[in-house]
Amino acid sequence: MYGDTRARLRAELDEIEAAGLTKRERQLTTPQSAHVGVATAARGSGGTEEALNFCANNYLGLADHPDVLAAARNALDEWGFGMASVRFICGTQTQHTALERALADYLGTDDAILFSSCFDANGGVFEVLFGAEDAIISDELNHASIIDGVRLSKARRYRYRNADMADLEARLQEAADARSRVIVTDGVFSMDGYLAPLPEICDLAERYDAMVLVDDSHAVGFVGPNGGGTPEHFGVVDRVDIVTGTLGKALGGASGGYVAGPQEVVDLLRQRARPYLFSNAVAPSVVAGSLAALEIARDSSAARERLVANTALFRSLMTEAGFDLLPGEHPITPVMFPGEDGAREAGRIADAMLAEGVYVIPFSFPVVPRGKARIRVQLSAAHSEDDVRRCVDAFVRARG
């Protein structure tokens, strides 16, 4: 009997609405790209309008790249639509293994194992590798999937302040009596575009005999000279033990995630990781498209260079125009609206920009700290120089 539950759920929804926290999904009428159609039906016109998209994780513009589409389309004929099986029963095609090999080679690890998503990769990895005798030491700003994954393990849990090495060191000292220790961090913190200080983290890891696990979802494909991610950027590939990541961002943006690391880690995850054992294999067309995307990221620096140039242009034009940006070089570029009135101002500006056909997203408390509201702009290699200039012009006009 649904009964009283309806009223309880209704009240919770009303609370979310009253707090101004209801998330409303805009409906795209086109493939994901730098230019998208946005349905205006919600506003009663039943039409669609074009928008310039500055809020996707489509960093390399591969979500609708012709070579990725061709590989995925071809895979429908060659490999079928679905696997209808988990990997270990009859759900492993040779191309699943090829994608795992290609990921491991790209990231410089022994091997890699695919999951349905990075959420699942993070959901599976900790419980298998760390037991009650072990300690997991996690950055406070780590992704929700890491937080949930850590909860599923029986290990002792420690949290350190974001990128604060003194605090990390104190936690390592507290965890000194554990059987083993692992430091867990996002490679890039997605609200700020800041990179985790991996060389310092690796120094501490070596001093306190800890492993290092990096979730590099917002980096692999475009951060580092070859797109190998934050360990490559910092020259610490050999000092980072395990990398998790997604196929749902720069590498084509479809779906899928992975854990890459030492052979025993990958082998044991294949035996024990619950989201791997009890969830369907990644779809054949997604595997083929992701492999094509990975090859583009690996073999050509053209898209990476365009992304770097677009990010630099946006940052310099916005700074010239007097906007307050968080420093950095990552294509996540937060435009800050500090102070008490910042959240309202960021919301107003984002709305005014959408009315002009430029799609950006404001973030305020509780997603970011109070008084640190921002519009998070995400550049892509798919943007033209003109697209970047149009975005800056829209910011200037919206500010008034």
Ligand SMILES: *Cc1c(COP(=O)(O)O)cnc(C)c1O
């Ligand atoms: C996006 C993201 C994930 C989730 O990836 P999915 O493959 O979409 O589940 C996990 N971790 C981090 C750091 C992310 O940015």
